[in-house]
Amino acid sequence: MASQPNRKIAAAVVREDAEQKQRLLDRAFALAFKGLVYAQIWEDPVVDMEALAIEPGNRIATIASGGCNALSYLTADPAEIVAVDLNTAHVALNNLKRVAAQRLPDYESFRRFFAEADSVANIADYRTFIRPHLDETSRRYWEGRDLVGRRRINGFASGLYKRGLLGNFIGLAHLVARMHRIDLKQFLGAKTIAEQRAIFDEKFAPFFDRKLIRWITDQRSSLFGLGIPPAQYDALADGKPMADVLRGRLEKLACDFPLEENYFAWQAFGRGYGRGKAAPLPPYLQAGHYAAVRARAERVTMLHANMTDMLAANDAASFDRYIFLDAQDWMSDAQLAALWTEVTRTARPGARVLFRTAAEPTLLPGRLPDDLLSRWDYREDASLDYTRRDRSAIYGGVHLYVLKDA
Known part of the structure; x- marks a missing residue:
């Protein structure tokens, strides 16, 4: 019987109404996706933050992935970031990053741990500063072994970004x-x-x-x-x-x-970040943002959950910003409608939604019910500009929707 985490991933990926060959491919992907996928997220946080226009006090709902963007959003001073992911490895990585930001003694050790991620000193720092404050589930993940018998935490001594x-x-x-x-x-x-x-x-x-x-x-x-x-x-x-x-x-x-x-x-x-003080890094790893990230790391709430279910458990008008990465590319029309029903219910005035697509156009027209889609303003020109400037270059489109005035 599939484990609960595997069932959550399969429910998000497997198209039960597809032909058998397609279902088998979907299930193969779900199996591959159950371990660590992204040690670094592949959406540009600089573009994200410009599009989202995060204001102090905002409450943000985001898919976590590798955690780089969720932690980078802290530089804009939101009140809370609720990060969700179906992948237990990503949840453990985000928890590790959040605790490390709070507990490692200085910027140099934080940078060495995540920007270089290939020093035996990181393992000593993990035991001394991080492990005592890490939740039990994440601790078991990092101290457990991967499919070839290596302790996962040792990836930070040998090059995490190669794993x-x-x-x-x-x-x-x-x-x-x-x-x-x-x-x-x-x-x-x-x-x-x-x-x-x-x-x-x-x-x-x-x-x-x-x-x-x-x-x-x-x-x-x-x-x-x-x-x-x-x-x-x-x-x-x-x-x-x-x-x-x-x-x-x-x-x-x-x-x-x-x-x-x-x-x-x-x-x-x-296969890693560049060396030297001038090397480009995500905002959360930059020296100038370290104090803010450290002070605000406790504002990140990490959940092993589906985005729609998480939003359904929250009050109406309780979020200001939403980031879905490319997850909607995986969704059926029914799943899209369920998600946007909860987004619209929980959105505060002026709420913004940002997502990416593998193809160039936005995928919502013709797939969302008109009564839902009509509540949102698609910023087409801005979206084209964000797409052009997204440095990861993987995605065909970066899309911004803004809640219309009631």
Whole structure:
């Protein structure tokens, strides 16, 4: 019998009304998704915070994922952030980050733990400063062993960002590239955007024309490592060969933003954050935000829950901001309607909803009942601008909706 966490993930992913082959693929993804997927979230928090316009005192509902964005929102001084996730590993990671922000002795140790994440000193700090204050469930997770017998907490001594489903996928991509005599780390030596473009055009772009790569990426299971289930694969492809879609997204990541500003590129091409004080980092890991994150970390409430169920348990007019990442790409029409019913009920005046989609257009028109969708104003021009400036470059669209005046 499936465990409760596995049942929650399966309920969110498996399309029971689909053909048997599709259901089997969905169940395979649910199995892959039950462990750590994202050690680092892949949505740009700078774009998020601009779109959300978080004000002091706001109450925020967000999907947690790797936790980078939830903690980064603290820099805007909200009253509370309720972060939910169906993945128990993500819940444990968020709890670890929150306690570490509060309990590690200084910024240097906090940065070493999460920005470098590859020092044996981190394990000593975990035992001394974090473990005594960590909840029992999260402690059991980190002190337990993964599928190959390694203690999970030891990932912070050997390179956390090389672990998890996404970390393994990026590592495999580096291996396949090396087999074709392409060194992805070479990209990190570029000094200008012009050099970044030259390396991409010469080394990376032709890689996606290889027959083997085109065949592999045409398999729906090939992108499980990116955390993309079969239903989202179809939206991402949008009728095009997946190799061409991936080349376009990688081109944006590689060529649209300077390396010194884009830590997503460092994760993709270097399998970790850059070294040195000038290396780009998420807001929660930046020295200038450390005091605020440390002082406000207790405002993050982490729940192992479904977003719709969490909202249903809260009072009317009790939230100001909502962040759904790309979770709606997985949802049926009935699930979307249930979610937005609770969003509309719990939204305070001026509430904002931000989400991403694998495809470019917003997915709500034609799928939400008109009486729900008509309550919200889609900021189309702003959404296009946020999409253009999202440094992670993975998503086709970043979408902002604002509650209309009653």
